Amino acid sequence: MREPLRTVQLEVNGAAYTVTVPVRKTLADVLREDLQLTGTHVGCEQGVCGACTVWLDGEPVRSCLLLAIQAAGHRVTTVEALGTVDRLHPVQEAFWENHGLQCGFCTPGILMTVVAFLREHPAPSRQQIREALAGHLCRCTGYQNIVRAVEDAARRLQARRT
Amino acid sequence: MKPPVFDYQDPASVEEALELLARHGAAAKVLAGGQSLMPLLNLRLARPEVVVDINRIDALDYLTEESGWLRVGARVRQRRLEREAEVRRMVPLLTEAVRFVGHPQIRNRGTVCGSLAHADPAAELPAVAVAVGARLVARSRSGVREIPAEEFFTGPLTTALRPDELLAEARFPCTGPDWGWAFLEVSNRHGDYALCAVAAGVRAGDGRIQDARLAYAGAGPVPVRLREAEAALVEHSDLEEGIRAASAEARRVLQPDGDLHASSEFRRHLAAVLTARTVRLAWTRARTRSGGAHA
Numbered sequence A: 001m002r003e004p005l006r007t008v009q010l011e012v013n014g015a016a017y018t019v020t021v022p023v024r025k026t027l028a029d030v031l032r033e034d035l036q037l038t039g040t041h042v043g044c045e046q047g048v049c050g051a052c053t054v055w056l057d058g059e060p061v062r063s064c065l066l067l068a069i070q071a072a073g074h075r076v077t078t079v080e081a082l083g084t085v086d087r088l089h090p091v092q093e094a095f096w097e098n099h100g101l102q103c104g105f106c107t108p109g110i111l112m113t114v115v116a117f118l119r120e121h122p123a124p125s126r127q128q129i130r131e132a133l134a135g136h137l138c139r140c141t142g143y144q145n146i147v148r149a150v151e152d153a154a155r156r157l158q159a160r161r162t
Numbered sequence B: 001m002k003p004p005v006f007d008y009q010d011p012a013s014v015e016e017a018l019e020l021l022a023r024h025g026a027a028a029k030v031l032a033g034g035q036s037l038m039p040l041l042n043l044r045l046a047r048p049e050v051v052v053d054i055n056r057i058d059a060l061d062y063l064t065e066e067s068g069w070l071r072v073g074a075r076v077r078q079r080r081l082e083r084e085a086e087v088r089r090m091v092p093l094l095t096e097a098v099r100f101v102g103h104p105q106i107r108n109r110g111t112v113c114g115s116l117a118h119a120d121p122a123a124e125l126p127a128v129a130v131a132v133g134a135r136l137v138a139r140s141r142s143g144v145r146e147i148p149a150e151e152f153f154t155g156p157l158t159t160a161l162r163p164d165e166l167l168a169e170a171r172f173p174c175t176g177p178d179w180g181w182a183f184l185e186v187s188n189r190h191g192d193y194a195l196c197a198v199a200a201g202v203r204a205g206d207g208r209i210q211d212a213r214l215a216y217a218g219a220g221p222v223p224v225r226l227r228e229a230e231a232a233l234v235e236h237s238d239l240e241e242g243i244r245a246a247s248a249e250a251r252r253v254l255q256p257d258g259d260l261h262a263s264s265e266f267r268r269h270l271a272a273v274l275t276a277r278t279v280r281l282a283w284t285r286a287r288t289r290s291g292g293a294h295a
C-alpha cells in the first residue's frame, strides 16, 4: 500500500505550522522530527511511561497515542512553552532545587502532568501527588525527590498568587 | 514509524461512518480515544486497512438523561464521567469506577464506549455495565439494535458487535433511591488494570437487603454477574451471614485464569474479599442515602 499523506495545520505553543505527514505518524514523532520540538520524549509508545505527555486543549494526553493529524483544530502545548533556560517555570525551578530529576528523560512529561495537576489541586496532599504521578515512570530518581519537588512547586505557586 | 500503513478516514457524520464500516467491514477499525487501539497499532498487533476516526462526529458527543436512563454518546471521554456531578447522582457506580481506569491522561482521551467495545476482561466499565444492566446501542447502515450488557461481552476483547456496526451509545439505568453502590479493585499499581474488581449494589428496605447486584472484572473471560451470590445476600436476614455466603459463592463459581501478575487462586481470594468489602460499603450507602444524594 502506498503511504497516505495529509496536509494539516497544527497549533503548537501558540504558533501555527503547516505540515504534510503520513496519516499514521504520531503527534510525538511529528513534534520531534517535523517541528524539531524535541522536549517531548518518546519512551514506550504504548501510553504507559508518560514521557510523551503534552496538553491537548490544555489537558494532559499521551502524544504517542494520538495521530498528528488528529491534533488539527486543537491547541497543542509542549514542555517548550513552560519556561526558558533564563526564566524557568516555578514547577521547573522546584524540580531543579529539589533534585527532582537525574537523567531528565521522564521530566518533560512529568512537568506537563504536574503543572496541569497543580492547576486543579493547588494544595495537594502527598497521597494526591503520588496518585497524580502514577501515570509516569522514572528509572532514576526513585520518585522521592519528584514528590518533594511537587510539594515545593505547590508552595511556590501559592506564594506567587498571594 | 510505529503503526503499519493504513488508510485514514475521519467522517463528520454518523451516516458517513456507517457507510465506511459497511464498505470495509472487518478491514476497518473504529478509532475513538485511541488509548487501546493506538498501542495495538504501535505494536503492529492490529493491522487494519482503514482507520475510521469518529472524533470529528460532534453528534456523538452527548451525555443526557432520558426517562430514567443516562445516555452516553460514543465520543464522550471517560474523564467527563468524573467531572459531571450529575453522573454521580444518576449512576454513582460509574463515577466511582471510572477513577480506576488508567490515569487522568488516559481518561482525557479514552471514551466510555471505546472501553466497552474493547472489552478487556479486566476493565472496569464493562463490569459496571453488567452490574447495572446497561444497554448498548449498535448502529449500522441496516438499522439499530440494543444489546443488553450481559449479551454484549462474548469473550476476551470480543463483543457481539458486527464489523459493520458502530457502538453509538451506551445507556445506563439511573439508580433507584434506596440503592447503594460500591466499586473496589486490587491492582498492582494505581491505574493498572484490575487483578480483580467487584461492583456491588444493594437495595435496602426493612433493615435488610431486598435486592442485590454483583459483577466481577478480572475474574474470567468476560465481566460476569453472579446471581447465586446476589441471591445469598437477599436470602440471609443477617448482613454478615449473607456476605459470608456470597463471598463463598464467588470463590466457588469464578474461574479466573492465572498469569504472571496473579494466580487463579489469588484472584479468587480477591473476589471473595472484595465481595465482602463492596457489599458492606454499598449497604452503608443504601441506608444513608436520602432521596438520591450519594455520600
Ligand SMILES: Cc1cc2nc3c(=O)[nH]c(=O)nc-3n(C[C@H](O)[C@H](O)[C@H](O)COP(=O)(O)OP(=O)(O)OC[C@H]3O[C@@H](n4cnc5c(N)ncnc54)[C@H](O)[C@@H]3O)c2cc1C
Residues within 6 Å of the ligand: A046, A047, A048, B029, B030, B031, B032, B033, B034, B035, B036, B037, B038, B039, B074, B100, B101, B102, B103, B106, B109, B110, B111, B112, B113, B114, B115, B117, B118, B120, B122, B123, B124, B125, B161, B165, B166, B167, B168, B191, B192, B193, B194
Ligand atoms: C497506560 C494505560 C492504562 C490503561 N489502564 C486501563 C485500566 O486500568 N482499565 C481500563 O478499563 N482501561 C485501561 N486502559 C484502556 C483505556 O480505558 C481505553 O481508553 C479503552 O480501553 C478504549 O477506549 P478508547 O476510546 O481509547 O478506544 P480505542 O482505543 O479508540 O478503541 C479500542 C477498540 O474499540 C473499538 N471501538 C472504539 N470505539 C468504538 C465504537 N464506538 N464502536 C465500535 N468499536 C469501537 C476500536 O475499533 C478498537 O478495537 C488503559 C490504557 C492505557 C494506555
Ligand code: FES
Residues within 6 Å of the ligand: A041, A042, A043, A044, A045, A046, A047, A048, A049, A050, A051, A052, A053, A062, A063, A064, A065
Ligand atoms: S511514549 Fe507515550 S507514554 Fe510512553
Ligand code: FES
Residues within 6 Å of the ligand: A100, A101, A102, A103, A104, A105, A106, A107, A137, A138, A139, A140, A141
Ligand atoms: S530522571 Fe531519569 S528517568 Fe526520571
